[in-house]
Amino acid sequence: MRKVILMVLLAVVSNSALAEWDKVGSNEIVTIYTDSTTISRTGNMATMWHLTDFKRVKKDMGATYMSTKDQYEYDCKEEKSRRRAFSEHSKSMGGGEVVYSDSFTTKWKAVPPDSGIEILWKIACEKK
Numbered sequence: 001m002r003k004v005i006l007m008v009l010l011a012v013v014s015n016s017a018l019a020e021w022d023k024v025g026s027n028e029i030v031t032i033y034t035d036s037t038t039i040s041r042t043g044n045m046a047t048m049w050h051l052t053d054f055k056r057v058k059k060d061m062g063a064t065y066m067s068t069k070d071q072y073e074y075d076c077k078e079e080k081s082r083r084r085a086f087s088e089h090s091k092s093m094g095g096g097e098v099v100y101s102d103s104f105t106t107k108w109k110a111v112p113p114d115s116g117i118e119i120l121w122k123i124a125c126e127k128k
Contacts (some may be wrong), residue, residue: 021093023052024119030054032116033093034123044077046124047084053092066092069107072117073105076125080108081117 021033031053040047052068065088074081085103090096097109121127 001022009102019049019051019094024050024123025116028055028128032120034120036123038071039124041076041125044075046074047071048074048120048124050120051094058088060088060100063088065089065099066096067094069094072120074111074121074124075108076127079111079121079123081111082106082108
């Protein structure tokens with residue numbers, strides 16, 4: 001039984017290590033990356049994971065973290081987005097321990113022009 005658990009844990013860790021994070025933007029607070037291998041499209045809809053790497057430690061409800069991984073769903077035709085899942089990590093680039101995670105779907109929001117979300121929407125929907 002221990003071997004099975006160890007194999008499952010190794011598979012999860014190696015999948016995280018294989019993520020191909022591409023830098024898409026940065027400012028004085030954060031750097032944002034996407035993993036194009038996670039893009040899934042069906043009709044006018046797309047989903048994609050992105051990683052937010054913070055320059056300083058963030059605190060939320062007692063937990064401290066340095067990065068988050070978020071899965072967003074994008075309506076490519078209507079120019080909307082919503083979060084589907086996320087996790088907060090104790091170290092940069094999604095490393096360290098997961099200090100909090102949840103999967104829930106937020107309400108659709110319009111993609112604001114000239115924003116980080118617009119950049120992510122364009123990548124997920126292949127808008128150039």
